[in-house]
Amino acid sequence: MATSKIVTVIGGGSFGTTIAYLLAANHDKVKIWLRDEKVVEAINARHENIKYTPGTILPSVIEATSNLEEAMAGSSLIFVSIPSKSFRSVATEIGKYVKGDQILVTTTKGFEQESFKSMSTVLAEETSCLKIGALSGPNFASEILEGKPVGSVIASRFNEVIEKVQEALGGRTIRIYGNEDVCGVELAGALKNIYAICAGIIHAGGFGENAKSLMLSRALSEMSRFAFHFKANPSTFLGLAGVGDLIATCNSELSRNFRIGKMLFEGMSLEDAMAKIGQVVEGVYTLKNVKEKADMLGIDMPIVDATYKVVYEKKTVEMVWEDLMSIPHRKDIEFKFTSTD
Amino acid sequence: MKREDKAEATELVIEQTLNDQKAYCKRQNDLSIDNIIHDTIYLEKKRLKNKNRSKNVRIEIAFWGRIEKRFYTADRSEKEEILREIIRNYAEEIAGGYNPKIYKLAVKIVPYILKAILVNEPFWKLFSKKGKDKVNENISILGPIDKILRLSKTGTLIVTPTHQSNFDSIVMGYVTFMTGLPPLVYGAGLNLFTNPVLSYMMTNLGAYKVDREKKNDLYKDVLKNYASVSLEYGYHNLFYPGGTRSRSGKLEEQLKLGLLGSGLSTFIKSAKVGVKKNIYVVPCTINYELCLEARDLIEEYLIEEGSRQFIMPNDSSNKIKNILSFAKKTVNVDSRISVCFGEPLDIFGNEVNEIGESVDAHSRPIDINKYISVNGVPDFSFQRDRVYTSILGNKILKSFLKNNVVMDTHLMSYALFKIFQKKYPFSNVYKQVSFFGAECKQELLLETMAFLKEILLKKRDNGELKLGNVIATKPADIIISHAIRQLTTYHGEGVLHKRNDSYISNDLITLYYYHNKLTPYGLEKDLNVWLHQKL
Secondary structure, three states, X not given: OOEEEEEEEEOOOHHHHHHHHHHHOOEEEEEEEOOOHHHXXXXXXXXXXXXOOOOOOOOOOEEEEOOHHHHHOOEEEEEEOOOHHHHHHHHHHHHHHOOOOOEEEEOOOOEOOOOOOEHHHHHHHHOOXXXXXXXXXXXXXXXXXXXXXXXXXXXXXOHHHHHHHHHHHOEOOEEEEEEOOHHHHHHHHHHHHHHHHHHHHHHHHOOOHHHHHHHHHHHHXXXXXXXXXXXXXXXXXXXXXXXXXXXXXXXXXXXXXXXXXHHHHOOOOHHHHHHHHOOOOHHHHHHHHHHXXXXXXXXXXXXXXXXXXXXXXXXXXXXXXXXXXXXXXXXXXXXXXXXXX | OEHHHHHHHHHHHHHHHHHHHHHHHHHOOOOOHHHHHHXXXXXXXXXXXXXOOOHHHHHHHHHHHHHHHXXXXXXXXXXXXXXXXXXXXXXXXXXXXXXXXXXXXXXXXXXXXXXXXXXXXXXXXHXXXXXXXXXXXXXXXXXXXXXXXXXXXXXXXXXXXXXXXXXXXXXXXXXXXXXXXXXXXXXXXXXXXXXXXXXXXXXXEOEEEEOOXXXXXXXXXXXXXXXXXXXXXXXXXXXXXXXXXXXXXXXXXXXXXXXXXXXXXXXXXXXXOOOOOOEEEEEEXXXXXXXXXXXHHHHHHHHHHOOOOOOOOOOOOOOHHHHHHHHHHHHHOXXXXXXXXXXXXXXXXXXXXXXXXXXXXXXXXXXXHHHHEEOOEEOOOHHHHHHHHHHHHHHHHHHHHHXXXXXXXXXXXXXXXXXHHHHXXXXXXXXXXXXXXXXXXXXXXXXXXXXXXXXXXXXXXXXXXXXXXXXXXXXXXXXXXXXXXXXXXXXOXXXXXXXXXXXXXXXXXXXXXXXXXXXXXXXHHHHHHHHXXXX
């Protein structure tokens, strides 16, 4: 389904490039903004993002630019794929060029470190746009680029945003589901990265599949408790952005968070592990944010605590595992749905 | 609404409501208007069933009897006529009048009457300097008044105050007159129209009738459209977005979106005919050291929310006698009232600058017409517009938080209630408030107040809230003695009395009410750690 509309992707990392790749199937022109002039040149001349998705030939309708104003001119739908650390500064720049009627969609899974604000909140604060959405779900860039089937969730309070994103991204290999619960989808997308780190540790430590299942199911309870405090809908965690993303991220070497968990178990320092991966590992920042927030609000999150001890306090896995296993026995289903729970 | 506008405006309200109902039916998979008429008749008959048979009630019963009889034999086109007749009945009941001559007269006289009520002085004394000073001391008006006044000249205002007390309307009336704000159209409870003199004044000063017993959606839609049409005619509006008075003493946490959406409806309707209508939303908080009906409200809240049974007292705060008695008591203890206006917003929740342009967080102008564009032209979109109104609601709530004026009675009640919670732990707040004879050492209260005051001063400096004069300028011991004097004079010594070097409370319910004013600011964690060391 080709439309004549122009769409824009802000951010030329692996996921931004992948979104542009998907959009290319349904649009005449996809503009992608990134800072690195070499990559801009490579995309325009050789149709390849040499830095983040080398080897994948991008459709010719994708045009790269390092000029933000140019990237956004004439575009009514803009995807923002910028790491959480620099998200606000880029969002402020975006705010200069939007008129209020564009749709902005964040694809970043994380929180702003100082404020613990979600990326959609940052977009709302820094721009005049009101129609904002968040895209999440089990979406490994490499699999999408290989044309393997995938599902995503677009969350927005505006039906129009959901419909436009479904129309823009939907295709033969991708299904896009809608959800009104923006907060829940963004929380799920960010929180699962923490458990992916933990899963990487469990995997490398040879604790076995039973242990991983135990961690994943208890992770859902933790996530629902956390979500409850932010008035998110805990049912969202049972969908693609929650359970769906947990299954994918916690079982795959394709996940940077999973890989960093493995490296940490194998004795590598956090700095070295991050340097080796070479791309942003959102879960590392999210872990710190969530740990601080949970402590402040008094939310019981033992798996987050344990992972934090390994990642930031250099505690041994054996030590924290023993702590986890000595927690008093609890009920199987502790999924928090309502205030009367 | 002026007499010359009234008839035409009523017709507009009827047409708009009919269109809304038809659009609603369409959205609900072509629901028949039968359902709307049927539900309305059912709910109205239910409402009237147990009412005393006054003349007005007998007229209403007869009306609904006729409607019901016609409804069961009507064909499709007649049913639409029946719906129109019901809507007309509501619209004509709601419509208020506005007489500029009476308003001008009122502008001269009413401030003095209101002052007389508020400071409990014979109103001829208020012409004196002493009288004026007393009012100024007791009622403070904060916020960007000049900016709001300027905007009222280039656009239409919707003033949206917090709602704690029946005293609010008197206070807002006073503030409107004293600041020079233009007359505000506002919905007033039907009970205020029963006295013929009061009814005449209310009607001619711009009030329209709101019958809170009518719960059906059709009536609410007519109300919303009345507000919307009055905005179209350029009348400035006031409504309480929380709907009813806060039962708990907490700031509003959720707003009713129906009336709030009237600004957006008017904006879109005007844009569709090529007119740019400037509508500004002005949130404001009304803050009392003492609340007229604190005890009644908190008991209602506890009954609604809690599992325990409370004896429900009659809410007698409507009676003029009680308002006067309250005024007398509060004035005797120099009780303060503070009205704090927030920054004006547009109907999408963006702030507006000095010249009335909508701006983003970086003061960059926004063309808000872009928000309502559907395929390049301005139009309604039900789901989109509901979300816009909800965004506006959230911005109003944020403004309430920032402009909430914390006073000595709130701070002391908060400190005491938290000390008692720590000292006498119960499984829930409903059991907690029933505790009798709670005791707190004088020294501990003093230290706790000083501890909390430091945190509040920081929050004030960060723009998170406002502080009343006593808290901001006096040491903890003065704050305590002032707060105790306030609370005990009005609520009795049960709230707090001194025994040796301790304070005793037999009325945690009242303390809980005032304490609730401070609950949204996340003080609990730090305070608990601090109290843990002290207790």
